[in-house]
Amino acid sequence: MNPIKRVLFICTGNSARSQMAEGLLRQLAGKRYEVFSAGTDPKGLHVRSVDVMGEIGVDLTGHTSKSLDLFLEQKFDHVITVCDRAREHCPVFPASRTLHWDFDDPATAPEESQPEEFRRVRDEILERIRSFLTTDGE
Secondary structure (H helix, E strand, O other): OOOOEEEEEEEOOOOOHHHHHHHHHHHHHHHHEEEEEEEOOOOOOOHHHHHHHHOOOOOOOOOOOOEHHHHOOOOOOEEEEOOHHHHHHOOOOOOOEEEEOOOOOHHHOOHHHHHHHHHHHHHHHHHHHHHHHHHOOO
């Protein structure tokens, strides 16, 4: 049996993209991964993140926005930044494989188009997670 791998998703606010990635990987990979998310400047979980993830059966209601500082002394198999700004501000995590997936911030879309933008970004993250699970030997 393979050991459990630890994954940390990082974005700026830890309000949307990294939260969605955390929820999706946890849902799709089950106990094969220990999954976390954090922000370089946490802003709180965006309500639309909870809504669009709930539409596909992923519950984020217990999630909170966390600071990257909480994870600096921990070891991870994969550290994945999900926006360019987070990649620029991400510290080095020794012995971790660092990946970068740049997704648009759906919270910056005009209010009337945010539901569609959150769904689009969610779906893009879902496809990237599926690919990750295939290439990571799962």
